[in-house]
Amino acid sequence: MLQSFHPYVQSLFGGVLIGVASWILLLGLGRVAGISGIAGGLLGPEPRDDEDRAWRWAFFLGLMVAGVLMMNAVGQTMLATRSPWLLGAAGLLVGFGTILGSGCTSGHGVCGIGRRSMRSVAATGVFMAFGMATVAIAKWAVV
Numbered sequence: 001m002l003q004s005f006h007p008y009v010q011s012l013f014g015g016v017l018i019g020v021a022s023w024i025l026l027l028g029l030g031r032v033a034g035i036s037g038i039a040g041g042l043l044g045p046e047p048r049d050d051e052d053r054a055w056r057w058a059f060f061l062g063l064m065v066a067g068v069l070m071m072n073a074v075g076q077t078m079l080a081t082r083s084p085w086l087l088g089a090a091g092l093l094v095g096f097g098t099i100l101g102s103g104c105t106s107g108h109g110v111c112g113i114g115r116r117s118m119r120s121v122a123a124t125g126v127f128m129a130f131g132m133a134t135v136a137i138a139k140w141a142v143v
Contacts, residue, residue, distance in 0.1 A: 010074070022111050029055060034107020035063070036098040101127065 022033035041048060042056050082090075098104045101123050103112065108127075112120020 018106075018110060019114075022106070022114070025059070026111070031055070032107055032111045033059070034103050034111060036095075036104040037107055097127065 025031050025033045038056050038059055042053065042060060048056075094104075101108070103120070103123065105124070105127065108117075108120040108123040113124060
């Protein structure tokens with residue numbers, strides 16, 4: 001377990017890892033590291049070949065395992081501070097937003113902006129603004 005938590009160091013390290021992973025995926029497979037697209041390819045109705053499913057499962061499971069390992073390394077637990085109904089509703093709204101926006105924060109915010117896509121710049125600005133507004137409203141309403 002790490003002795004102290006320095007959010008700036010961990011955030012910088014995490015950001016570099018995300019950037020490098022998305023770069024490797026783009027260079028190696030020609031794919032954008034958009035999590036909603038990767039998960040949608042696993043769960044969606046479109047038939048996929050075994051090779052396509054393999055890299056998607058590897059990426060998805062790698063996210064889960066790395067998250068659990070890091071959480072254990074810094075000694076934190078996963079305790080939800082909100083009701084399960086609220087979290088479920090939030091998840092559904094996020095899912096709807098990724099469909100409406102044709103992507104998510106990783107696809108637009110990391111990969112799209114990195115490829116200089118003006119559509120992704122606009123999408124990232126919109127979901128960041130709405131995310132900030134949601135946090136402000138939630139703090140005011142004390143949900």
